[in-house]
Amino acid sequence: MAKPEDVLVVKDKSVVVPGEALATGMGYIPGTGTYRDGESVQAGRLGLASIDGKVIKLIPLSGKYLPKLNDRVIGKVIDVLLTGWRIEMNCPYSSVLTLKDATTEFVARGADLTQYFALGDWVVAKIVNVTSQKLIDVSMKGPGLRKLQGGRVIVVNPQKVPRIIGKEGSMVSLIKDATGCNIVVGQNGLVWMDGEPQAQLKVVETIRKIEDESHLTGLTDRISAFLQKKGA
Amino acid sequence: MTHVARETLLASLKAGMHLDGRPLAAYRPITVTTDISYSAEGSARVVVGETDVIVGVKLAIEKPYPDTPGRGNLMVNVELRPMSNPRFEPGPPGEEAVEVARVVDRGIREGGALHAEELCISPGKQVWSVMIDICTVNVAGGLIDAAGLGALAALLHSKFPEHTDDIVHYDRRTSKKLPIGTQPLPVTVFKIGDFFMVDPLPEEEAHMDARLTIAITEHDTICALQKGGSIPLAKEDIHQMVKIALKSSHELRKNIPRQK
Numbered sequence: 001m002a003k004p005e006d007v008l009v010v011k012d013k014s015v016v017v018p019g020e021a022l023a024t025g026m027g028y029i030p031g032t033g034t035y036r037d038g039e040s041v042q043a044g045r046l047g048l049a050s051i052d053g054k055v056i057k058l059i060p061l062s063g064k065y066l067p068k069l070n071d072r073v074i075g076k077v078i079d080v081l082l083t084g085w086r087i088e089m090n091c092p093y094s095s096v097l098t099l100k101d102a103t104t105e106f107v108a109r110g111a112d113l114t115q116y117f118a119l120g121d122w123v124v125a126k127i128v129n130v131t132s133q134k135l136i137d138v139s140m141k142g143p144g145l146r147k148l149q150g151g152r153v154i155v156v157n158p159q160k161v162p163r164i165i166g167k168e169g170s171m172v173s174l175i176k177d178a179t180g181c182n183i184v185v186g187q188n189g190l191v192w193m194d195g196e197p198q199a200q201l202k203v204v205e206t207i208r209k210i211e212d213e214s215h216l217t218g219l220t221d222r223i224s225a226f227l228q229k230k231g232a
Numbered sequence: 233m234t235h236v237a238r239e240t241l242l243a244s245l246k247a248g249m250h251l252d253g254r255p256l257a258a259y260r261p262i263t264v265t266t267d268i269s270y271s272a273e274g275s276a277r278v279v280v281g282e283t284d285v286i287v288g289v290k291l292a293i294e295k296p297y298p299d300t301p302g303r304g305n306l307m308v309n310v311e312l313r314p315m316s317n318p319r320f321e322p323g324p325p326g327e328e329a330v331e332v333a334r335v336v337d338r339g340i341r342e343g344g345a346l347h348a349e350e351l352c353i354s355p356g357k358q359v360w361s362v363m364i365d366i367c368t369v370n371v372a373g374g375l376i377d378a379a380g381l382g383a384l385a386a387l388l389h390s391k392f393p394e395h396t397d398d399i400v401h402y403d404r405r406t407s408k409k410l411p412i413g414t415q416p417l418p419v420t421v422f423k424i425g426d427f428f429m430v431d432p433l434p435e436e437e438a439h440m441d442a443r444l445t446i447a448i449t450e451h452d453t454i455c456a457l458q459k460g461g462s463i464p465l466a467k468e469d470i471h472q473m474v475k476i477a478l479k480s481s482h483e484l485r486k487n488i489p490r491q492k
Contacts, residue, residue, distance in 0.1 A: 076233065090233045122235060152236035152251065152435070190233060197244040201253045 009040075012051045015061075016043040022056050033058030065091040065158035065188040067127055067136050072145075074153065074186030075138070077121045085117050087125065087138055089188045090155065095136035097125060102140050122148040122192065124184050148184065151194030154204060156211055158189030163214040164207055171210065171220065178227040179203050202230050234435045238425075241439055245427040251436060256429035257476050259374070262487040264381065266389040271402070274390025274410070278382040280431065282372035284316075287382035288365045289390045289410075293398045296352070296359040304351020305361040308337035310379065316368035335418060335458045336366065336380050339447030343416030343455035345387060350411035358398055362387075362410070374431040376445050377484065380418035385488050388412060409491070414449040416456070419481045421446065421473040423465070428473055430480045444470065446477040450485065 006025030010016055022028075024040045033044050034056055043049070047060040067073075067089075075089035084098040099107055103116055117123065125138040125145055140146070156164065165172050165185050176183055179202050181195030193203050209226055213219060236251060244251055254260065260281030269275035274289035294305060310333040312320040320326075325333070340346065351360040364386065366379045387410055394404040422432050423442045432440070442461035448454055454474065459465065465473070 076235070088233070150237040150240050152240050153234060155233055194240065197247040197249065200240075200244070200251075201249075204252075 008051065010049045013048050016047065016049050016058065018043055018045050022049055022058075027054055029055045031055045031057035033060055060159050062157065062159060065089075067091060067093060067095070067130050067134065068187070069127055069130055071127045071187035072124060073127060073138065073188040074122065074124050074148070074184060074190040074192055075188070077117050077119055077123065080113050080117075080119060085113065087123065089138075089186070090158075090190050091188055093134040093136055095125075095127070095138045097123075097138050097140065101128065101137065104141075117147065122153060124148060124186065124192070144184075148192050151182070151192055152200065153190050153192050154207070156189050156191055156207060158187070160211045160214050161185060161187055161189060163219065164191070164210050166220065171223065174220070174224055175203055175206050175227070178224075178230075179206075202227070205230070234433075236435045236439070238439050241436060242425050242427070245424060245429070250429065250431075251433055256427065257480050259377075259431045259480070259483060262381075262484070264385050264487045264489055266385050266489050272386075273393060273405070274386040274388075276382045276385035276389065277369075278378045278385070280374050280378045280381075281433075282370055283374055283378050284369035285371075285375070285378045285382050286367045286369060287379070287386040288367070289386045290363040290365065291390070291392060291400070292361045292363065293353065293358050293395060293400055294361040296356060300348070301356035302352045302359075303348035304346065304359045306337065306341055306346060306348070306364075307361065308333045308340070308364045308366070308383065310336070310366045311368070312371065313368050317371040320368075320371070331458075331460070332376055332379050333366070335376055335445050335447075335456070336364070336383050338456040338458070339380055339416040339418045340364075340383060340387070343447055343449050343453075344413040345384070345416055347411035347413050360392075362390075371434075373434045373437045374420070376418055376420045377431065380416075380447070381484060381487065384415055384417055388415070388488065388491055414451070414453070414455070415485070415488075416447045416449045417481055417484055418445050418447045418456070419477040419484060420444070421476050421480075423461070423463070423469065423473070428469075428476055430476065442469075444473045444477075446474060446481075448478060448481040452478055452481075 006027030008023045009021050020043045021040045028041050030036045030041045041056050047058045050057040073089045075087035077085050078088045079086035087095045126142050128139045129137040179199040181193050181199045181203050184192045263279045265277045268277050272288035273291045276287045278285050310329045312329045314320045314322050364383050390410045392406050392408040394401045424439050441463040445458040447456035
């Protein structure tokens with residue numbers, strides 16, 4: 001229950017900067033992207049304040065990817081360990097793919113692990129554990145999780161990934177259908193694609209347009225019109 | 233963290249375009265801004281796509297080298313800042329920095345960009361030293377060409393400071409320009425598979441087989457060469473690369489701001 005001494009300082013959906021007070025009083029609870037400093041709840045990063053009852057959340061507008069449980073991410077193998085692989089995934093922390101999460105096959109002691117994943121291979125994996133110290137475990141077990149053969153990887157703003165995917169994947173399937181490209185969007189802001197060179201170019205242009213115009217209304221209509229104009 | 237698989241890149245090159253859609257012999261959009269530094273005698277900032285370099289020219293009066301008593305000195309130094317690319321580390325210049333510096337230096341020196349005799353004040357005693365410092369802000373492919381373009385633009389826009397005997401008054405600048413001879417520009421042609429291109433993106437550069445930097449003056453004279461990469465070049469390869477470089481150098485040269 002919000003008490004009379006609890007005061008909201010900002011309006012819902014207003015732009016806030018790090019350190020800005022969002023509300024005062026113990027009646028408000030800091031959600032993701034915010035923190036409590038004494039009596040007040042403050043913004044931890046640049047974004048839009050989102051007030052949900054007594055919980056104050058923050059929708060970030062920029063920033064690096066922060067790993068979250070169950071996210072599907074794209075990463076690169078940067079090291080082969082004794083019993084697994086180290087994966088880099090466009091974020092401040094690297095993750096580990098252990099043998100038991102990588103394959104159901106029997107792997108003999110001392111086997112050459114590069115026959116499964118070699119240095120520089122690209123994979124799409126799922127985050128299965130994130131500790132408070134940001135030690136991350138990823139797994140290859142699940143639908144669609146695999147090694148990525150060929151194609152190319154581009155970097156997008158991780159905060160725009162939900163817009164690129166769209167509601168239940170509507171946006172990405174719109175692009176897939178229009179261009180005939182194979183596309184995998186990682187939550188970490190890496191997008192893998194494969195297809196004809198011209199079609200790939202269209203995918204990149206479309207994704208850049210989504211990034212630029214994600215805050216405007218009617219994004220889906222705009223993008224399908226754009227793809228039509230491009231003759232895809 | 234961008235990446236492209238070799239077969240995907242080759243398919244794009246076969247279609248006659250870079251991964252961003254431009255023709256193989258075309259540069260990304262280039263902007264050259266001169267006189268960006270207050271304290272340097274000449275300066276330029278070159279932005280080629282996402283590659284961004286700053287060049288400064290500093291003049292000093294020094295003793296000439298004993299073997300060239302009547303000629304001014306030229307020094308080119310490149311600093312690859314750690315913030316400009318993840319592969320650069322702090323510390324003394326590495327192999328890559330030394331190579332860029334030497335290739336830019338060679339083009340300017342051997343192409344006769346400076347009339348070194350006119351930099352002499354008193355033979356054997358006092359000459360002007362021209363120091364070109366190249367500093368990277370961001371490196372995303374095509375570094376040598378950007379550095380060479382910046383060095384030439386900075387030289388063309390340099391002005392001598394006043395001096396009495398061997399004391400230079402850096403706070404008082406004259407309108408006298410450097411004695412410019414020719415205007416050499418390095419153009420680097422890359423070979424990936426059977427394809428040739430200029431100005432690769434960083435993910436394309438990772439697949440480089442060989443590269444040939446060709447310094448070309450405004451009269452289409454070749455004045456310096458540098459080969460890089462582990463795969464040897466055939467005679468026909470070099471012919472073709474020179475042809476591409478000559479054509480691309482005209483495009484590159486248009487970006488030098490006119491002298492005031």
